[in-house]
Amino acid sequence: MTAAVFEAEGLSKKYPSGYALDQLNMRIEAGDVYGFVGENGAGKTTLMRMIGGVVQPTAGTIALFGEQAKERLIAARRRIGFLIERPSLYPHMNALENLGFYCRIFGVRDKGRSAEVLRMVGLSESGPKKAGEYSLGMRQRLGIAVALLNRPDFLVLDEPVNGLDPAGIVEIRHILEQLAHERGVTILISSHILSELQLLAGKYGFIHQGRLIKEISATELQQSAQVMICITTSAPAAAANMLKQELQREDIRINKAGEIELPRDGVDLEHLMSLLVQRGVPIDGFNLTAPNLEQYYMDLIGGGGR
Numbered sequence: 001m002t003a004a005v006f007e008a009e010g011l012s013k014k015y016p017s018g019y020a021l022d023q024l025n026m027r028i029e030a031g032d033v034y035g036f037v038g039e040n041g042a043g044k045t046t047l048m049r050m051i052g053g054v055v056q057p058t059a060g061t062i063a064l065f066g067e068q069a070k071e072r073l074i075a076a077r078r079r080i081g082f083l084i085e086r087p088s089l090y091p092h093m094n095a096l097e098n099l100g101f102y103c104r105i106f107g108v109r110d111k112g113r114s115a116e117v118l119r120m121v122g123l124s125e126s127g128p129k130k131a132g133e134y135s136l137g138m139r140q141r142l143g144i145a146v147a148l149l150n151r152p153d154f155l156v157l158d159e160p161v162n163g164l165d166p167a168g169i170v171e172i173r174h175i176l177e178q179l180a181h182e183r184g185v186t187i188l189i190s191s192h193i194l195s196e197l198q199l200l201a202g203k204y205g206f207i208h209q210g211r212l213i214k215e216i217s218a219t220e221l222q223q224s225a226q227v228m229i230c231i232t233t234s235a236p237a238a239a240a241n242m243l244k245q246e247l248q249r250e251d252i253r254i255n256k257a258g259e260i261e262l263p264r265d266g267v268d269l270e271h272l273m274s275l276l277v278q279r280g281v282p283i284d285g286f287n288l289t290a291p292n293l294e295q296y297y298m299d300l301i302g303g304g305g306r
């Protein structure tokens, strides 16, 4: 078996207030885009900071690209790009100056690399503006640019779209998709925007109170719940009763949003539509719902049903 990009075994971090990580086992394979999901204080940042070597475990081990020994871990970290918590930027420097500074820190020969990563994150036009005058979204973009400087094989991103506007979020997603699909970069990314994470990640790890409580692939997520048909109508009760009789199904109900909801399985959509039309049911909306990460997470931690 080839070495994982990241592997943790029995990883714990104890602070006086309690365990930030508690016997965590986790493995990220080369090419994975791994979405890290958990409530505030679950331990996501602590794990990422351990990958970065700025927090030491109380117990357990980590391996990066198969390396576990101290010196080799240091070398392995040079293959990783990090954006953890807020990017550390020099407020009196512009974007290129900040990147030039990090090139020296990382030992990266600039040769146009700074300008290239600025283009990638959409900051080419930032010119002489000092980082101290940046919006939160611009700071995040520059932070991502810093993380990309060393052409990383593995990107560790803690809430990278935090503070970005909707268009910025989509842009960053496209950059990350490109890195993953075209250059095979492995990505560990945390976000509280689960709908966004679902669009990007191929695998999800759920962390709760310092423990990895579940891992699933995007395919497993798709198979985790039934596809439902939702019909919006001004007269849901009568229409639902009519459908129950006509389709001879007991699993037709009215959901919290007041829509008629029934499992897609075994329903002939054409027949369903013609029944609704023939019986004069006013249809204001008709859609199919796919399983979603947010609902899966809420069900997992017992936070609520549909």
Ligand SMILES: Nc1ncnc2c1ncn2[C@@H]1O[C@H](COP(=O)(O)OP(=O)(O)OP(=O)(O)O)[C@@H](O)[C@H]1O
Binding pocket: 015, 016, 017, 019, 020, 038, 039, 040, 041, 042, 043, 044, 045, 046, 047
């Ligand atoms: N330096 C520290 N000293 C003491 N406790 C800490 C320290 N860093 C983290 N913790 C605690 O460890 C736990 C995990 O925190 P962590 O920041 O890893 O969570 P998180 O999942 O990243 O949360 P968020 O989504 O809010 O960023 C929390 O209870 C936090 O208070």
